[in-house]
Amino acid sequence: MPAVATTRDGPDAPGGAGMSARRGRPRGTPLQRRQARTAWLLAVPFLLLFAAFTAGPVFASLFMSFTDxxxxxxxxxxxxxxxxxxNYTQLFSDPLFRKVAVNTAIFVVVGVPLTMVLALAAAVGLNGIQRLRGFFRLGYYLPVVTSIVAVAVVWRFLLxxxxxxxxxxxxxxxxxxxxxxxxxSLALPSLIVMAAWRNLGTLMVIFLAGLQTVPREMLEAxxxxGAGRWQRFRYVTLPLLRPTLLFGAVITGIGYLQFFEExxxxxRGGPLNSTRSVSFYIYDHFGFGNYGYAAAASYVLFVAxxxxTALQFRLLRPKT
Amino acid sequence: MTTYTPPPPSVSDDADVLAAEPGRGGDRKPSRWLYVVLAVGVIIMALPFVWMLLSSVKPEAEVRQIPPTWLPETFTLENYRELFDRLRFPTYFFNSTLVAVVVTLGNLVFGSMLGYALAKLDFRGKRVVFGLVLGTLMVPGMVTFVPLFVLVSNMGLTNTFPGLILPYLVGPFGVFLMRQYFLGLPDELIQAARVDGAGELRIFWSVMLPLTGPALATLGILTFLTSWNNFLWPLVVAQTEDMYTLPVALALYSVGQNATQYGLLLAGAVVVVVPVIALFLAVQRYFVQGIAMTGIK
Known part of the structure; x- marks a missing residue:
């Protein structure tokens, strides 16, 4: 049934040249048609589900935000x-929204650096040892895999x-x-510390990978x-780690902007809304049935x- | 709710992270203090879990005792008995497992299909499809949440398994990961199979897919965990107790009428946390690989 492949695509084609050679030819050889058909056959199930449950809702949400x-x-x-x-004017004139926006900003502005510093310290520590490194890495990483809900229940009692x-x-x-x-005054900082505890493992693994790319010759040089331990870290390791740090800051920032379960x-957002986040606010308005309004708030979060992310790229991108 | 970010530098990972690694840190002997500091850190990381386990086997009165005890003075499994007999935790456990397994299979199957097409086949519109899928990696879950609920309600799927599962059956992360992995496999394999007369679908299924074991394992575990821990969507879709997943049940109990039963809630947390920790310990090398590969938890 399938037409035999042309000899030009056969084993005598040099390695890696297959793609470019095919691209260079005009469209419509039997092989290309077959490829395109197969590709769409493979893509369609995903794309249907994706259009209905991901891409569609992204646009629907934007539309809904301009409706009542x-x-x-x-x-x-x-x-x-x-x-x-x-919806948008109402949102920005709601003092509660301003409050939750400030709470969320504090969570990010305090939480991201705190998590990064702890993760970097752990990564540098682990990078300096040989025995038991795997064991320690496992220990620091463990909270990452656990449910935030379960962890939050435990921390509620710990506190x-x-x-x-x-x-x-x-x-x-x-x-x-x-x-x-x-x-x-203490509830939000408590949640931030808990979030740092839960999330530092992810960054630690990423930073550890980054640290291992720092050339030893540079440190030795x-x-x-005459550079001391701290100077070597500050002027050799840290600059080389910039892309990795940027990456860590971006993923942590995106996650923290959406904090909700904690x-x-x-x-429950208290006391006196001091721990209510933007996501919590959206959830509340969804619960009240204000769908258009909740969609508008979700787009504000998206823009944030x-x-x-853009700010972090400006701030932390490698200096050229 | 996953987010796209450029892959970080790859880690040269060892097969067994528990084994001592060969010296990379050089000839400098690590100081004993470093070990002490790291050990204190690990204790702090583990302490909440230890306390959770210890308290879950204490009678209620002892959990609330002032001053609190660390080791249980009286050992009891009463909390677990209540979870499983009175509070229907077996149902929640089943629901969580079913949802996570189906979601994981969906992401593996559909993600590898599209990932292969994007990596190895030429077709018109390829770049558009890739751009569209990747473009949604940074969209927060809250953005799709309201219209998704409207959609699922209109389909009559609230409080059903399809309602819990369908929105997560495919995701951009799986496509991204599988595409990256397929790109690393040599084209010659495909060409040779074509010469042998294999159809394109068979090449995907019988020749290429079996080579993606590590990527499938990584994607499978990460997807399973994300689904198991997922909270917001099941919280609004599961409306009666028989459809709750574990995190939903635990959260609702912890703010509802059982909020004051400390030992019970801690035992509930154990039931949510311990299976994933066990799974994690069993397959951890794929995790470290996955994180180094993609930087996404």
Whole structure:
């Protein structure tokens, strides 16, 4: 049934030249037609699902954000009307939205550097040892694979004011531990520390890979020139690590901008909305049935992610 | 909710990360202090899990005792018994597993199909398809969440398995990963198979796909874990208890009427966390590979 391949594509074609040789020929040889048919056959199942459940909703969400769609319109879609920029103006005039935006910004601005510093310290430490490296890497990485919900449940109890082990440990050294999650000033920092604990493993593995690409000759040359341990790190390792650091900052930033499970489980956004995030706000308005409004807020979050990523690229890109 | 980012420098990984690695750090002898600091760090990382396990086998009164105990004074499996008898955790466990397995299979099958087409076949529109798929890697889950719910509601699929599964059955990450892996396989294999008269589909299925074992393993594990830990979507789609997944059940119990049953909730956390830790320990080398390959957890 299948036409035998042309000899030009046969084993006598030099390695790697196959693609370019095929491209150079005019369209429409039997082989090309067969390839195109097969390619679409392989692509169509994915593309149908992708169009319906990913690409479609991305555009639908943008459209919805300019309408007054509510949950009650699910059965009567004709009642939905265009609302122009109403959702967006309403969003930016809502003091609660400004509050959750600030909370989210704090989470990112404090959380990303904290996670990166801890991860870098762990990676540098691991890079300096030989025995037990795999074991330590495993230990630091473990929280990454666990469910945020489960971890948040555990941390809620760890942070309990009088029955929690954290305050008990503080008590041993004579510190009267506060009510971490019940305080408007400490709840958000507590969530940030927990997020850093859970996520530093990912960055550590990435940084460790980056550290192993730093040429030893350069470090040795710097040592010969009299550079100390810190100077070698600061002026040789760190600049070479820039692309890896950028990469780590970008993925952590994107993740932290969307934080949701931690406050959902640990604080329900409280006390006094001090831990409510933008994602939590969107979820709330979805729950209230304000679909168009929630879609608008989700696009603001999307834009924030794009802006943050662009900023990080400007800030951390390798100097040329 | 995965995000595309350029691949970081690859790690030259060892087969067994638990084994001691040959010296790379050079001739300098690592100081004992470094080991001490690293060990303290690992203890801090592990302590919440240790405490979770220990507390889950304490009676309720002991969990709430002031001052708290570390080692259980009385050992009991009462919390687990309650989870499995009264709270239908077997159902949630089954739901989580079913959803994660089907989602994983979907991503493996559909992702490798499109990944192969993009890497090894010439067709019109290839660049557009690749751009479109990759373009969605940075879109936050919240953006598609509301219209997805409208869609699934209109299809009558809320509170059903298809409703839980369909939105995650394909994803850009799988295509990206599989395409990268296929690109690294030599074209000569395909050409030789063509000379032997194999059809294009057979070449994909019988010649090329069997060579992608490591990539499939990495993608499979990462997808399974992401699905197992997924929270927001099942939270809104699963509306009755018989459709809850584990994280949904745990979260709702922890803010609902069982919120004050500490030991019970901690046992619930154990049930959510321990299977993935066990899975992770069994297949960890694919993880480290996967993260080094893609930088995506």
């Amino acid at each position: 769609m509510r949950s009650t319109d699910l059965r009567t879609p004709l009642n939905v009307e265009l609302a122009g920029l109403d 309990q004011p009088d029955t929690g082990p954290i305050n008990q440990l503080l008590g041993v050294v004579g510190i009267d531990g506060p009510d971490w999650l019940g305080s408007t 710097a040592e010969v020139d 406050p959902y489980v640990m604080t 992610i794009v802006v943050l």
